[in-house]
Amino acid sequence: MSLTTPAARRDLSFHLHPATNLRQVQAEGPLVITRGDGVYVYDDEGRRYLEGMAGLWCASLGFSERRLAEAAYRQMCELPFYHSFAGKVPAISTELAERLIGIAPAGMTKVLFANSGSEANDTAIKLAWYVNNALGRPQKKKIIARQRAYHGVTVAAASLTGLAFAHTDFDLPIARFLHTDCPYPYRGAQAGESEEAYAARLAASLEQLILREGPDTVAAFFAEPVMGAGGVIVPPATYFDRIQPLLKKYDILFVADEVICGFGRTGNMFGSQTFDLAPDIVTVAKALSAGYQPISASLVSGKVYDILLAQSDKLGIFGHGYTYSSHPVPAAVALETLRIYAERDIVGAVRRVGPRLQAGIRSFADHPLVGEARGIGLIGAIEVVRDKATKASFDPKAGVAAYLVRRAQHHGAILRNMPGDIVAFSPPLIITEPEIDEMLACFGKALDDTWTMVRERNLG
Numbered sequence: 001m002s003l004t005t006p007a008a009r010r011d012l013s014f015h016l017h018p019a020t021n022l023r024q025v026q027a028e029g030p031l032v033i034t035r036g037d038g039v040y041v042y043d044d045e046g047r048r049y050l051e052g053m054a055g056l057w058c059a060s061l062g063f064s065e066r067r068l069a070e071a072a073y074r075q076m077c078e079l080p081f082y083h084s085f086a087g088k089v090p091a092i093s094t095e096l097a098e099r100l101i102g103i104a105p106a107g108m109t110k111v112l113f114a115n116s117g118s119e120a121n122d123t124a125i126k127l128a129w130y131v132n133n134a135l136g137r138p139q140k141k142k143i144i145a146r147q148r149a150y151h152g153v154t155v156a157a158a159s160l161t162g163l164a165f166a167h168t169d170f171d172l173p174i175a176r177f178l179h180t181d182c183p184y185p186y187r188g189a190q191a192g193e194s195e196e197a198y199a200a201r202l203a204a205s206l207e208q209l210i211l212r213e214g215p216d217t218v219a220a221f222f223a224e225p226v227m228g229a230g231g232v233i234v235p236p237a238t239y240f241d242r243i244q245p246l247l248k249k250y251d252i253l254f255v256a257d258e259v260i261c262g263f264g265r266t267g268n269m270f271g272s273q274t275f276d277l278a279p280d281i282v283t284v285a286k287a288l289s290a291g292y293q294p295i296s297a298s299l300v301s302g303k304v305y306d307i308l309l310a311q312s313d314k315l316g317i318f319g320h321g322y323t324y325s326s327h328p329v330p331a332a333v334a335l336e337t338l339r340i341y342a343e344r345d346i347v348g349a350v351r352r353v354g355p356r357l358q359a360g361i362r363s364f365a366d367h368p369l370v371g372e373a374r375g376i377g378l379i380g381a382i383e384v385v386r387d388k389a390t391k392a393s394f395d396p397k398a399g400v401a402a403y404l405v406r407r408a409q410h411h412g413a414i415l416r417n418m419p420g421d422i423v424a425f426s427p428p429l430i431i432t433e434p435e436i437d438e439m440l441a442c443f444g445k446a447l448d449d450t451w452t453m454v455r456e457r458n459l460g
């Protein structure tokens with residue numbers, strides 16, 4: 001990472017970087033990645049990094065799966081574009097839809113494709129509104145998500161997202177979006193409160209919100225089974241067991257955002273299975289194509305689909321879709337990805353190596369900087385604190401976790417820091433135990449470097 005490389009300088013002349021501190025990238029230059037191999041990527045000076053985040057939680061099969069490249073090439077030669085508007089469909093998209101429904105959480109019957117996780121969630125929001133209009137309930141439109149949720153950054157998906165950076169100065173959230181408590185045991189549970197008691201308190205708070213707003217004004221509740229970009233937050237035991245009956249009681253659609261959890265990450269094919277969820281709509285993206293092509297989907301239950309069908313009779317059209325919904329090239333790559341998951345038993349692989357990651361991150365629990373180590377399957381996080389006893393955080397301006405992540409990169413592993421000095425781990429699902437050890441060794445050195453820095457600068 002340095003402005004000395006020609007590629008970095010050229011990039012800064014032309015590229016507006018998303019989700020980036022623009023001043024910092026101007027000053028330091030981007031890390032220019034030129035190629036990948038397994039769980040590793042290489043920069044423009046040939047340095048190798050273990051990609052501990054699978055890119056953006058998505059490169060589940062690593063960075064050199066030839067079969068996906070070949071699937072894309074074959075499809076480009078055969079049928080490079082077609083669409084599914086007005087009674088047409090590329091054959092390959094049918095195959096993908098069938099395969100996806102075959103593995104989807106119980107109750108999903110139809111697939112509507114899009115290009116990104118944000119679009120899949122936007123689609124789900126529109127469906128929740130549309131369904132309530134179809135049912136003659138035009139006032140039932142509010143959407144509830146959780147504080148610290150991350151559901152994307154398009155206008156509606158960013159409104160779902162419960163993180164300040166997605167709202168501030170973008171004039172978001174738009175009207176009718178509400179946020180209930182984040183199920184965050186480390187910060188939210190009271191001293192001595194059991195997970196179950198905390199979950200009951202969270203459910204009571206959600207019910208109060210619903211009653212305050214009026215149940216006949218609330219259309220849908222969105223949740224990631226495990227929150228990703230909000231800090232890898234695993235809900236307390238029985239949380240969803242208590243939330244789901246409330247949604248049923250007040251006739252509120254449940255949308256499970258499986259954009260990170262889907263396809264093995266939590267040790268089951270879907271987070272919905274890990275937490276025993278019965279959603280009405282499921283959104284997927286990222287590992288659907290192992291990140292090799294942009295593709296996402298909103299899966300709907302039979303109940304939702306029947307309403308759409310009846311409304312299409314009435315209006316003459318189901319008026320939603322993108323030029324690239326059902327695009328055959330990402331569909332071919334996604335189909336091949338799902339075949340590889342089945343052939344290589346990707347869920348079994350996560351169950352085999354996940355405990356190594358979970359034990360490994362927990363082995364840092366006694367370090368003076370570590371407030372909590374948490375996770376499930378092949379997703380985890382370490383929350384850095386100034387004071388272990390009081391859980392007091394560092395001044396965000398000190399950028400302690402950002403420093404830690406920079407040091408990890410120096411030692412050879414790419415990790416990600418998130419608001420609240422949280423460092424995430426979400427490696428490719430093909431990672432081996434020795435590679436997990438290597439990633440954690442880089443992290444350990446970076447943690448010690450950070451401890452030195454904290455003491456030198458008197459931040460403690």
Ligand SMILES: Cc1ncc(COP(=O)(O)O)c(C=O)c1O
Nearest residue numbers: 116117118150151152228259260
């Ligand atoms: C849970 C979740 N939902 C939605 C999104 C948005 O996906 P995209 O960036 O493809 O729009 C993300 C992205 O990280 C995500 O983690």
